[in-house]
Amino acid sequence: MPLITEDLVLLDLAAKDRAEVTRALAERLAAAGRVTDVEAFLADVTAREAQMPTGLEGGIGIPHARSAAVAEPSLAFARSADGVDWGAPDGPARLIFLIAAPDGAGGEHMKILAALARRLVHQSFKDALATAADAAAVVKLVTEEVIDR
Amino acid sequence: MKLVAVTSCPTGIAHTYMAAEALEQAAEAAGHELLVETQGSAGMDPLSPQDIAAARAVIFAADVEVRDRDRFAGKPLVQAGVKQAINNPAELIAQAVDRADTDAAPAPVLVSKVDESAGVGTRLRQWLMTGVSYMIPFVAAGGLLIALAFLFGGAEVASKVNGGTFGGVTYAGVTDLSQLLATAGVPGVLFKIGAVAFSMLVPILAGFIAFGIADRPGLVPGVVGGLLATATGAGFLGGLLAGLLAGGVAYALTRVSLPRALQAVMPVVIIPLVSTAVVGVIMLLVIGSPVAAVQTGLTNWLTGMTGAGAVGLGLLLGAMMAFDMGGPVNKVAYTFAVGTLASGTPSAAMAAVMAAGMVPPLGLALATALRRRLFTDAERKAGEAGWLLGASFITEGAIPFAAADPLRVIPSIMLGSAATGGLTMAVGATSLAPHGGIWVVGLIGKPLLVLLAIAVGMVIAAVSVLAAKSIGRTENPTDPVPTTATPAAA
Numbered sequence: 153m154p155l156i157t158e159d160l161v162l163l164d165l166a167a168k169d170r171a172e173v174t175r176a177l178a179e180r181l182a183a184a185g186r187v188t189d190v191e192a193f194l195a196d197v198t199a200r201e202a203q204m205p206t207g208l209e210g211g212i213g214i215p216h217a218r219s220a221a222v223a224e225p226s227l228a229f230a231r232s233a234d235g236v237d238w239g240a241p242d243g244p245a246r247l248i249f250l251i252a253a254p255d256g257a258g259g260e261h262m263k264i265l266a267a268l269a270r271r272l273v274h275q276s277f278k279d280a281l282a283t284a285a286d287a288a289a290v291v292k293l294v295t296e297e298v299i300d301r
Numbered sequence: 302m303k304l305v306a307v308t309s310c311p312t313g314i315a316h317t318y319m320a321a322e323a324l325e326q327a328a329e330a331a332g333h334e335l336l337v338e339t340q341g342s343a344g345m346d347p348l349s350p351q352d353i354a355a356a357r358a359v360i361f362a363a364d365v366e367v368r369d370r371d372r373f374a375g376k377p378l379v380q381a382g383v384k385q386a387i388n389n390p391a392e393l394i395a396q397a398v399d400r401a402d403t404d405a406a407p408a409p410v411l412v413s414k415v416d417e418s419a420g421v422g423t424r425l426r427q428w429l430m431t432g433v434s435y436m437i438p439f440v441a442a443g444g445l446l447i448a449l450a451f452l453f454g455g456a457e458v459a460s461k462v463n464g465g466t467f468g469g470v471t472y473a474g475v476t477d478l479s480q481l482l483a484t485a486g487v488p489g490v491l492f493k494i495g496a497v498a499f500s501m502l503v504p505i506l507a508g509f510i511a512f513g514i515a516d517r518p519g520l521v522p523g524v525v526g527g528l529l530a531t532a533t534g535a536g537f538l539g540g541l542l543a544g545l546l547a548g549g550v551a552y553a554l555t556r557v558s559l560p561r562a563l564q565a566v567m568p569v570v571i572i573p574l575v576s577t578a579v580v581g582v583i584m585l586l587v588i589g590s591p592v593a594a595v596q597t598g599l600t601n602w603l604t605g606m607t608g609a610g611a612v613g614l615g616l617l618l619g620a621m622m623a624f625d626m627g628g629p630v631n632k633v634a635y636t637f638a639v640g641t642l643a644s645g646t647p648s649a650a651m652a653a654v655m656a657a658g659m660v661p662p663l664g665l666a667l668a669t670a671l672r673r674r675l676f677t678d679a680e681r682k683a684g685e686a687g688w689l690l691g692a693s694f695i696t697e698g699a700i701p702f703a704a705a706d707p708l709r710v711i712p713s714i715m716l717g718s719a720a721t722g723g724l725t726m727a728v729g730a731t732s733l734a735p736h737g738g739i740w741v742v743g744l745i746g747k748p749l750l751v752l753l754a755i756a757v758g759m760v761i762a763a764v765s766v767l768a769a770k771s772i773g774r775t776e777n778p779t780d781p782v783p784t785t786a787t788p789a790a791a
Contacts, residue, residue, distance in 0.1 A: 203311050204364060208319075209388040216315050218342065253314050253342070262314070262342045269318035273326070273387055 153224050155264055156294050159184060161287035162230040165248075170201065173236050174215050177228040177250040185223065187252060192221040197250070205239020210278065213238030213245035214269075218253040225261040226252045227268060229290055231282070247281055268298045302333045304397050305348050306360035307367050309340040310383045317341035320362040320386035327390035333398065340368055348372075357401035360393055362386030377401050426705070431513030432506040432544055433705045434679040439501050440698060441686045446495030448693040454488020456737020461485040462492050468733045468744050469645035502627075502697060503527045503537050506704055507544035514548025518555055518568065522547035522576035529584035535592045536628020537700050541707070543584055551576045592629050599633040611649060611726040618650060619657030619722020619758070623714040626661060626696045626703060639735050647731035647746050655694050656730070656755050657722035659738050661714040662691030662698030663755065664762025668770075671763060675770045680705065691759075694738030702766075709769035717762025724754035 160180050167173040178194055181187040196217035200206070206214045213236065228250040235244030249272065253265055271277045277297055284290045306324050310316035321337040328335035336356075338348045340363075350372070353359075358377040361367050362385065377400035381393055450458050460467035462485050464474025475484050475493075482490055504527035511523025526543030530536065535543075554572045563571070599621070606614050621634035638654035669676050669684025676684065683701040690698030703710045731746035742748045 200312055204382075204384075206315070208384065214315050214319075216312055218312055218314065251314055253312075265314050266318040266339070266341060269315040270322035272315075273319045273323040 153186075154291075154295065155225065155268065155299060156227040156229065156291055157184065158287040158291050160226065160228040161290045162228075163284075163287060163290070165230045165232045165236075167230075167232070167236065170205075170213070170215070170236060170238060171198075173213075173230055173232070173248055174198075174201075174250060177215075177230055177248070178252075180228050181222075181226055181250070181252055184226075186226040187219075187221055188223055189221040193217065193219045193252065196221070201239075207238025207240030207245050209240050209242045210275075211235065211243065211246040212240070212272065212278065213248040214251060214272065215248070216251035216253070218255055220255040222252040222254045224252075225254060225265055227265075227294065228252070229281070229294075231284075247278060264298065268294070271297045302358075302398055302401060303356050304328060304333055304335045304358050304360065304394070304401075305353055305356040305373075306335060306337045306362060306386075307340060307348075307370075307373075308337060308383060308386065309361075309363035309365050309367055311365055313341035316364070316383040316387065320383040320390075323387045323390040324360065324362065324393065327394045331391065331394050331398075333394060335394070358397040360386070360397050362393065377403075428510050428513040428545070428548065429541070429705050430677065430679065432508070432510035432541075433701045435509040435512075436502055436506040436704070437679055437683050437686075437701050439498050439505055440683065440690070440701060443495045443498030443502070444686060444690040444693070444695045444698055446491050446498065447695060448689050450488040450492035450495060451693055451737055451740040454486060454492070456734055456741045458485055458488045458492050459736050462489050462496070465639065465735060466643055466645060467735060468741075471645075499697060500531065502700060503531045503540035506537060506700075507540040507547065510541065510544025511547035511551060514545070515551035515555060518551040518572045518576065519548045521573045522551055522580040525577050526580040526584050529581055530588070533585065533589035533592055534596065534629050534632060535584070535588055536625045536631065537704055538625050538628050538707075539584070539588055539592065541704060542588065543580060546583060547576060547580045550579050596629050596633050599630060600637065603633065603637045611729075612723050614650065615653040615657075615722040615724070615726030616719045617722070618653050619660075619725075620715045620719040622654055622658040622696060622722070623661050623699075623718035623762075624711060626700050631658075631696065642733070642735055645733075647733050649726055649729065649731050651735060652730040652732035652745060652751060653722040653725040655732055655734075655736070655738065656725045656751050657718040657758065658696040659691045659694050659755055660718045660721045660758040660762055661696055661703075662687035663759040664691075664714055664717045665699050665702045665710070665766060666691060667759055667763035668766045672767050672770075675767060677705075692739040694736055706770070709772075710766060713765035713769050714762045716765050717758040717760075719758075720761050721754045721758030724757060725751055728754065730754070 165173060167176050174197055178187060178190050182190045187193045196219035197215050200217050201215055230248040232246050235246045238245035251265060280293050284293060308317045308320040317339050318341060321339045325335055325337060336348055336352050353372055359373045361380045362383050364383050379393055379396045379400055386393055457467040460472045462475050464472055475481050481493055504524045507527030508520050508524035511519030523544050526547045527540045530539030530543045554576055618634045621630045624630045634654055638650040641648040641650045666684045666687030669681050673681055680702060687698045699714060728747055728750040730751045733744040734741035745751055
């Protein structure tokens, strides 16, 4: 199963806070059968977020969790025009990546997620995502940059 | 510049790898070589001991405890959270480079750093150097304290503390340490501290040779073996043997596979117990008596030599002083000379022994100053201390060199010391003091000629060492110990 598909991409998200954005993305994952229990998964994500917010400078939020409620390693992506506060010191996050990892995920799956995380610090990758025209372009970008590298 | 980093975060999915990538990019942009160990969920790809040894500084970008951080002990360290590494990696790289540059002074650290893939000869040398590098601070601390005691209290302070005849006066010595300050003053206290630090030379040497071979399990049998080498008078050569033996025994024991139930008590009970018992029995029963027998034989032989001519006796005493520097052979020569002093008359043998005993540290100090590239970092530091140690007749200052490379160093310094001993006898110099080196020059008969004899021996020793070290070895030996100064900040 691919890491991300078009139905896991929300390009014009109107959600106002972290919880709303995360829930919107988590529900997409659930709808795709990747998350088996939205509430349990959200609890795990929130717990991680409570340790330290996952917002990064440059308008990035990367909520994530390893959770028993995850069936497949997945990435859900949201873009917010107004931005959502994600705890970063320099302002709200406009690109939000929800990373879902199954609790007992094997090394291969985790390697893909690690590769994704590594791409996230590249400005060119972030710029391309910020300007991607549609969900298909986002999926194509992630697939090219992460999976096929 | 070579750097290493560890990144780690609570979930081990995202920040660990983002921080790693950000740091790698920033390092590359700044022209540095960075290897990152990501302690995340995608499996560990640990840094090799060689990578860590080669790195000038370490970056921990971690929100959770770095695993196995002992591996980095003593390296210049920059610590930050993973977010800091992601948001501002260039800053962390710059800090690490800065730390590496400011923390240049090398000091040994508590990691085992022997190259697993090296040949037997190289590994033997690395094991010995591991022991030596831990011993050197003890040589420096003990030697310099004793030298300071001589400087402030006169060299008779040693006799005041230990008892003995000095300059015709006999001292009882201090047996009750609460009377130390009253009897021997502040210099006496300094001397005692220095002497105690010195008593740890051989145990530390043996302990860390064994540590180099077998890691932590080697330490106990090594240290105890070293203490027994001292107790039986086997000296640092006995210590080398104890260290190698202890390392071998401990290493073998860690390879024994036992039933599960016993495995749990292996590291805390069985390995320490068995290894220490085996090494202790060998040191006490197998090494102890031959050492004593050799000492008796040598003493008798020396006593018989008295008729054989002064110069020959001087050559022999000199060579013996340099052979094991505080070990059994050295002790025989020294005790023989002190015996000739007991009557309180100026002694020619004492002058020869003292002058010859000053030569090894001085000769090696000169050698390290002349050809730094032939010595490791640790040895260069020992060489700097060697000037004062040699001048104070603290022959032990040469042990680090002899322990690291006995076959080349010991014959070379024996040559130099023998020459000095022979020359001192030939010119008819004498001494009223059993110790003190340059500080008791007033108690030496014909002091200028003695100084000349020492200078000649020093040059002979230095030239011989350099020649020996140039044979069959490439220059610039690698220090097996990662040499940095800052202890890990945790």
